Amino acid sequence: MSPRKRYSRPAATAQQPANHNESAEAGNDGGYNAGIAVFSYIVGGIIVWSLIGWGLDNLWGTRWIVLLGALLGAAGGFYLSHMHGLTRQSSNPSGESNADSGPSTDGDSNAK
Secondary structure (H helix, E strand, O other), rough: OOOOOOOOOOOOOHHHHHHHHHHHHHOOOOHHHHHHHHHHHHHHHHHHHHHHHHHHHHOOOOOHHHHHHHHHHHHHHHHHHHOOOOOOOOOOOOOHHHHHOOOOOOOOEEEE
């Protein structure tokens, strides 16, 4: 053995629960981060494509391309957020929606 003292890391099992709790807390934001992302995609799309439309309006002497750009930006922002999976509801942890689960299995106790 060498006379140098070796530094040993703590066992990985001691660190896993802390990291697991941190990731669970970060994922349990109630959809706030996804909502902000959807909002920024849509507003950003409206701003960018409106500015492009405004520039084309000034270039070509028209007045309606800015509105078309705003609509295109809103649609594009929603499309991007949908493609990134930010617009789906994730209330069911298995990934299927409540409508896909079928009829209730509690019997006819609630029927009138």
